[in-house]
Amino acid sequence: MTDDSTRAPGAAEASRASARPSGTDPAGATEIMRRCDELATHSSLPDGLIQRVYLSKEHAEVNAIAAAWMQQAGMTTWQDAAGNQCGRLEGAVPGLPALLLGSHLDTVPSAGRYDGILGVLSAIAVVERIHRSGRALPFALEVVAFADEEGTRFGRALLGSRALAGTWDDDWWNLHGEDGVSLRDAFTAWGLDPSRIGDAARRPDELIGYLEAHIEQGPYLEDENKALGVVSSIAGARRFLITVTGRAGHSGTPYERRRDALAGAAEAIVAIERIARSAQLIATVGHLEVFPDAVNVIPGKVEFSLDLRGEYDSERDRVWTVIQTTLSDICRQRRLRWESVETHSAPAAVCSARLRGVIGDGIRSTGDQRPMSLFSKAGHDAMAVAEITEIGMLFVRCEGGVSHNPAEHVTVQDVAKTLDAFEAAVLALADQHEPDQHESDQHESAQHGTERAAGA
Numbered sequence: 001m002t003d004d005s006t007r008a009p010g011a012a013e014a015s016r017a018s019a020r021p022s023g024t025d026p027a028g029a030t031e032i033m034r035r036c037d038e039l040a041t042h043s044s045l046p047d048g049l050i051q052r053v054y055l056s057k058e059h060a061e062v063n064a065i066a067a068a069w070m071q072q073a074g075m076t077t078w079q080d081a082a083g084n085q086c087g088r089l090e091g092a093v094p095g096l097p098a099l100l101l102g103s104h105l106d107t108v109p110s111a112g113r114y115d116g117i118l119g120v121l122s123a124i125a126v127v128e129r130i131h132r133s134g135r136a137l138p139f140a141l142e143v144v145a146f147a148d149e150e151g152t153r154f155g156r157a158l159l160g161s162r163a164l165a166g167t168w169d170d171d172w173w174n175l176h177g178e179d180g181v182s183l184r185d186a187f188t189a190w191g192l193d194p195s196r197i198g199d200a201a202r203r204p205d206e207l208i209g210y211l212e213a214h215i216e217q218g219p220y221l222e223d224e225n226k227a228l229g230v231v232s233s234i235a236g237a238r239r240f241l242i243t244v245t246g247r248a249g250h251s252g253t254p255y256e257r258r259r260d261a262l263a264g265a266a267e268a269i270v271a272i273e274r275i276a277r278s279a280q281l282i283a284t285v286g287h288l289e290v291f292p293d294a295v296n297v298i299p300g301k302v303e304f305s306l307d308l309r310g311e312y313d314s315e316r317d318r319v320w321t322v323i324q325t326t327l328s329d330i331c332r333q334r335r336l337r338w339e340s341v342e343t344h345s346a347p348a349a350v351c352s353a354r355l356r357g358v359i360g361d362g363i364r365s366t367g368d369q370r371p372m373s374l375f376s377k378a379g380h381d382a383m384a385v386a387e388i389t390e391i392g393m394l395f396v397r398c399e400g401g402v403s404h405n406p407a408e409h410v411t412v413q414d415v416a417k418t419l420d421a422f423e424a425a426v427l428a429l430a431d432q433h434e435p436d437q438h439e440s441d442q443h444e445s446a447q448h449g450t451e452r453a454a455g456a
Helices: 011-019 026-040 057-072 117-133 159-165 170-174 183-190 194-200 261-278 313-334 353-364 381-385 412-432 437-455
Strands: 076-079 085-089 098-104 140-146 207-215 228-234 236-245 282-284 288-291 301-310 337-346 372-376 391-396
Touching (some): 026 057, 026 117, 057 085, 085 117, 098 381, 117 140, 117 207, 117 412, 183 194, 207 353, 236 313, 261 301, 301 313, 313 337, 353 391
Parallel strands (some): 098 140
Antiparallel strands (some): 076 085
């Protein structure tokens, strides 16, 4: 982790800092915390636990609530062809390219209430601030609440943002959830038309960039006693379902005659951890299933997942090659066989220097003159959006680095700083923005239209 402190704040940043000192809107932050609590009640799990999956009743409920908050903030709203909830505030003239702000409203099972949600609500609040200020920006502002970042229901992450980025894969229509329902059938049952999925895609010329606020999901900000940080890049992730096959047998079978798939898988999982740690990568085995799963039967087959992440795709892929060689060696020694299916692949995404700069400006406006730069080991919707526009991310401290857990927690003071920094970043970008020829033509056309109307 490094300090992103190469620039001192300029006059524009200093002016904004003095106009809005850190934490001047505790009521706004308190309202965001209340809204997080409200959305947490829309869950498919009992006893106060949170789970909200793609194309569910709860998904529809929170989209409707978010749309109402967007409208309150001055935006026009719509739900796109993938089920993402969107809102737009026009810029100085209608039809300008947009700065996209957002995150996701879906969750993992037994989730916390801030992962993704805080980013969506912060984006709405920032748009509302700018709308109420009366300032006309040289670009439009759009907020998107992505529908499926986590991939909980169908096992494929970033479905909402992939649709927006125009990188939807038609093979995904054959994905099935644990309930046996296909993605195609779930779309139809929810009221969406699979044949219209392309309508969700945005063109690069429609956007000037994407900013996302998100809890850190790590301990580094807390360790340095900092509320906010600038994301430098997002880890590239590959996910696999690995199957180890041996031969089921009676538990009384002598060791030399066993072909125990579970013993082989266990050795492999420990080896994967060792290999990843030595390469300073992240490898996680989060799912394991044993067949036939009986106490007195030697396992004949084991399935386990592997989530492999790295800052650089080349190093991540090199480590996967080492893991494959190790799996082959283990299985050969134990008279087993193995195979894998890749279920997810996302390249590492680098945040642009321009957007890192405005986020740094925003953080400095809250009083932290040496913003911390962090590499995100967690994946985010920004990874998909990076296919069509430049991205930037603001990290918010979360207590203990705990996430994907009901204990996930942020403070109202840090949320207040998030709002200040996020707004200041948007305004810093507006100060820097130089419209391209297409935008200039739009502006000139709109001015002529106004003059003609005045003359009439």
